[in-house]
Amino acid sequence: MAAHHGIARDDDRAALLCVVDTVHGTQVADPYRWLEEPESPATRRWLAEREHEFAAAVRGWPLRAPLAECIRDLVATDLWTPPLHRGRRVxxxxxxxxxxxxxxxxxxxxxxxxxDGREHTVFDPHTFDPTGATTLDSWEPSPDGERVAVQTSTGGTERGALRVLSVPTGLPVEAPVEGVRYSDVAWIGPDAFYYVRRDGGDGRRGVWLHRVSPTGPEPDVLVRACTGRRTVPGVRLLGRRWLVVTESHGTGHRNDVWIADLAPGGASGTGRYDAPAWRTVHAGEEIESHPDLGPDGLLYLRTTLGAPRRRVCAADPRRPGTAHWREAVGEDPGAVLDGFAATGSAEFPELLVARTRLGISELTAHGADGRLLRRIDLPGEGMATRLESDGRGGAHLCYADVATQQCVLALDAGGTRPRPWPPGSQPHPPVTVRRRTLHCRSADGTRVPVTLFRAGGGPVGDASSAAVPDDPAEPGPTVLHAYGGFGRPRQFGFSATVLAWLLAGGRYAVAHVRGGGDFGQGWHLRGARRDKPRSVEDLTAAGDALVEAGVCRREQLCLSGGSAGGLLVLAAAAQRPDLCSAVIASAPLADMARFERLGLGPMWIREFGTAADPEDFAALMSYSPYHRVLDDGARARPAVLLTGFHGDTRTDAAHPRKMCAALLHHGGGTRPALLRYEHDVGHGPRAVTKAIELAADAHAFAAAETGLAFPREPAAAPEGARLLRRWEQA
Structure with a gap:
């Protein structure tokens, strides 16, 4: 790659360098390269102007305050995670x-x-940091329940420290372990654990052994180094004996898995924790597997081996190689196997399996031989996640749907109807939400489903057709969401933002585009790397289908996506400026010529390709939103709201900064191009208050640009009635 520089001006204030790269013989202009420097005086001045513009725009959005209040009400419930039994504590x-x-x-x-026992708080991020900038990223209690390892990070960086706390006192027992990022922790006793270090520290990435030492630090021991620069390690301890290490290769459907026997006299020979003897489960193959240990002592693996929509296989952990696997639960040709838990007893082991069929979870119990034993009744049409054995034959899981806040459910051994946990807890009062499915034809003829939600109007249902049938409603403001990346299926869990939009009378649609995982590995790969433009074509076809079906008019359609979905909606709007009225792109990728040089971009080559390859580069430039806007000149475009987070270490905030600058100077100028920028948060979790403010701003923008006005009558009771009163008061 060669580069030369010309002179451009930033708002006629100062002379700034405009870089032009030569890539595979093609000149690629990058006039806003200077915005990649987040702390430069020029960038700070530019951001201050964008913040002023955004603040002025918000004052003209009449639904901003009532939407925020409604979202706040909808999330005002206790939110639990499934319980973990350790020692005499839960x-x-x-x-x-x-x-x-x-x-x-x-x-x-x-x-x-x-x-019924005595409850006390072991660690509260707000007490630890009253500013609210510190988040709890992960945690794991010791086997005896006397200590807990907690990982925190500050300012949204997702890079932080691992602290070991005394459970009775909540105080640290030693100095923190630095240089971790969402670290797995596998305790091997009350005083030692394995953890993963992905960045920081001494630069070596892999799985480390840490011995808790209140009297002074002991050096950690690297027990398995990463085999590549772009792999992500993981570690688990199964049955307090089998140590499992995984390495995920970028974001593709591939990982490597090894296992070691930590029992004295086991495969390690010595029982030494600092020198486990590894056996290969699989490595160097296009396989993705996630293991668990059954009560019968067998290793069960959710895997893509021979099953792009995943199946469960079983193996003896002493002979874990794929040649010794047998199928336990087969692949379903119409659903993706998301998770499983090995439950039951040693005499009668069971496999509890969660599948997703076009966004809706199904839960079934199988014998170890794969026989279907029973179907589990979920509370509604929603999402079942975090399926975990309770160690007593049953399981815990999380459940949520479009109208139900996430709750924890306990399933007794042999049961079919889970009960709320903790006892007496209840999800948010239900709201009637209708669900329909329509299909569109993408540019190459592929049939792509689109799920449509609307509040009120009868019981929840599902109808599949080429259009939404027999719907007397007039076209109305509609948000069309898409993600289409990394093989992740769209699951219909709870979103207070979506529900508030529905209660206000809007419609919400989800396009199940290629690049996602809605139909397994093949669906993902047909929208990845050089085929990523298909994801964009699928989304534009979905937008056209909503208009043709009478769900909305062009001026009532807003595209919405975050991260890889932000890239998708920006690319669709850049290629088809007539497609919609507005676009919300949260923490998006935008400059696909340089994505590998920003944030976690190097980890995503398997997903998007690399500019170093001529054919990959041509595909990247065919849809790169930043360059499409620069190259196409001053065309009339939809209104665009970009969000950027200064602490974002995944999709670097340079992407939305540069995209906003391109839209302001090359985007036609007839519709707003706004940047909502936050300085003390990142890509991941944040304080609820900040999340509410972000969601209300984004959907108030969508309301203003699509014509969603004060509702004439409640969309659903009782929440719709309360929302209507706030509208009237506003």
Whole structure:
């Protein structure tokens, strides 16, 4: 790559360098390269102007305040995670109604999960940092329940420290371990654990052994180094004996898995924790597997081996290679296997399996031989996640749907109807939401589903057709969401933002575009790397289908996506400026010529390709939103709201900064191009208050640009009635 520089001017204030790169013989202009420097005086001045513009725009959005109040009401419930039994304690996190962050709590002296014991808070991020900038990224209690390892990060960087706390006192027992990022922790006793270090530290990435030492630091031991610069390690301890290490290769459907026997006299020969003897489960193959240990002592693996929509296989952990696997639960040709839990007893092991069929979870129990034993009744048409054995034959899981806040459910051994946990807890009062499915034809003829939601009007249902049938409603403001990346299927969990939009009378649609994982590995790969333009074509076809079906008019359609979805909606609007009225792109990728040089871009080559390859580069430039705007000149374009987070270490905030500058100077100028920029948050979790403000701003923008006005009547009761009163008061 060669580069030369010309002179451009930033708002006629100062002479700035305009870089032009030569890539594979093609000149690629980059007039806003200077905005990649987040702390430069020029960038700071430019951001101050964008913040002033955004503040002025918000004052003209009449639904901003009532949307924020409605979202705040909808999330005002206690939010728990599934309980973990350790020693004589039960651990979970709870975010109290009205709270900003979840706290780690412990219940002592309860002989079951009834919640009747003495509860106390072990770690509260708000107490640790009253500014609210510190988040709890992960946590894991020791086997005896006397200590808990918590990882925190500050300012949205997702890079932080791992602290070991005393459960009775909540105080640290030693100096923190630095240089971790969402670190897995696998305790091997009360005083030692394995963890992963992905960045920082001494630069070596891999799985480390840490011995808790209150009297002084002991050097950690690297027990397995990463095999590549772009792999992500993971570690788990199964059955307090089998140490499993994984390495994910970028974001593709591939990982490597090894296992070691930590028992004295086992495969390691010595039982030494600092020198485990590894056996290969699989490595160097296009396979993705996630293991668990059954009560019968067998290793069960959710895997793509021979099953692009995944199946469950079983193996003896002493002979874990794929040649020794047998199928336990087969692949379903119409659904993707998302998760499983090995439950039951040693005599009668069971596999609890969660599948997703076009956004909706299904839960079934199978024998170890794959026989279907029973179907599990979920509370509605929603999303079942975090499926985990409770160690007593049953399981815990999280459930949510479009109208139901996430709740924890406990499923007894042999049961078919889970019950709320903690006992007496209830999800948010239900709101009637209708769900329909329509299909569109993409540019190459592929049939792409689009799921449509609307509040009120009868029971929840599902109808599949080429259009939304027999719907008497007039076209109305509609948000069309898409992600289409990394093989992730769209699952219909709870979003207070979406529900508030529906209650206000809007419609919400989800396009199941290629690049996502809605139909397994093949669906993902047909929208990845050089085929990524297909994801854009799928989204534009979905937008056209909504208009043709009478769901909305062009001026009532707003595209919405975040991260890889932000890239998708920006690319669709750049290629088809007539497609919609507005675009919300949250923390998006935008400059695909340089994505590898920003944030976690080097990890995403398997997903998007690399500019070093001529054919990959041609595909990248065919849809790169930043360059499409620069090259196409002053065309009339939709209104665009970009969000950027200064602490974002995934999709670097240079992407939305540069995209906004391109839209302002080359985007036609007839519709607003706004940047909502935050300085103390990142790509991941944040304080609830900040999340509410972001969501309200984004959807108030969508309301203003699509014509969503004060509702004439409640969309659903009782929340719709309360929302209407706030509209009237506003």
């Amino acid at each position: 651990f979970a996190t709870r975010r109290p109604a009205g709270g900003d962050h979840p706290a780690v709590v412990a219940v002592t002296d309860g002989d079951d999960d009834s919640g």
